[in-house]
Amino acid sequence: MKRLCIAALALASSACALADSAPSPIYGVTIPDGYRQWELVAPAQEADPLNELRVVLGNSAALKAYREGKLPFPDGTVLAKLAWKHEQSPEFKTASIPGAATTVQFMVKDSKKYASTGGWGFGRFINGKPADEAQHQTCFACHQALVKDRDYVFTKLAP
Numbered sequence: 001m002k003r004l005c006i007a008a009l010a011l012a013s014s015a016c017a018l019a020d021s022a023p024s025p026i027y028g029v030t031i032p033d034g035y036r037q038w039e040l041v042a043p044a045q046e047a048d049p050l051n052e053l054r055v056v057l058g059n060s061a062a063l064k065a066y067r068e069g070k071l072p073f074p075d076g077t078v079l080a081k082l083a084w085k086h087e088q089s090p091e092f093k094t095a096s097i098p099g100a101a102t103t104v105q106f107m108v109k110d111s112k113k114y115a116s117t118g119g120w121g122f123g124r125f126i127n128g129k130p131a132d133e134a135q136h137q138t139c140f141a142c143h144q145a146l147v148k149d150r151d152y153v154f155t156k157l158a159p
């Protein structure tokens, strides 16, 4: 994430604020501030060839809806999926650790703005930059084909 710094003239110091990422193609989704502090929904693991460890996090609207078992998710819900290469722990053979970060993805619920894609806007970011349009054309198709009846969301709240 880029830092925007604005010099405060009189004080000769600077005020810095976290700037949004460039928006994703098609949907215009940006990386939300503070998502690393969101609550855990569930971990996930992806087999070869991607071979990744993942976690899905949600903002407070997401977790409230999960806990109340409410579908569809309300407007304002944001889900994040963080992914890393799956590595073996150097200290303990059977333990797994996160390697290099691969992608960070978001689904943002706005039933009016994203009416044609089930109310969800999608964003995939690599090193803080949005992936290309071709990748964003795949998001809704897969989520729609497999989990339409769960408001297009795969991940369930981990017990």
Ligand code: HEC
Residues within 6 Å of the ligand: 044, 045, 046, 054, 056, 079, 080, 081, 105, 106, 107, 122, 123, 124, 135, 136, 138, 139, 140, 142, 143, 152, 153, 154, 155, 156
């Ligand atoms: C080929 C199928 C497929 C495609 C394409 C796909 N996803 Fe997903 N997505 C999944 C699966 C499966 C999960 C469940 C978590 C996991 O296994 O990683 C998931 C989970 C997610 C989640 C967490 C919420 C949930 O539904 O569980 C987000 C956010 C997400 N995907 C965003 C995206 C974005 C953004 C794109 C397009 C750039 C995309 N996905 C494309 C299959 C897909």
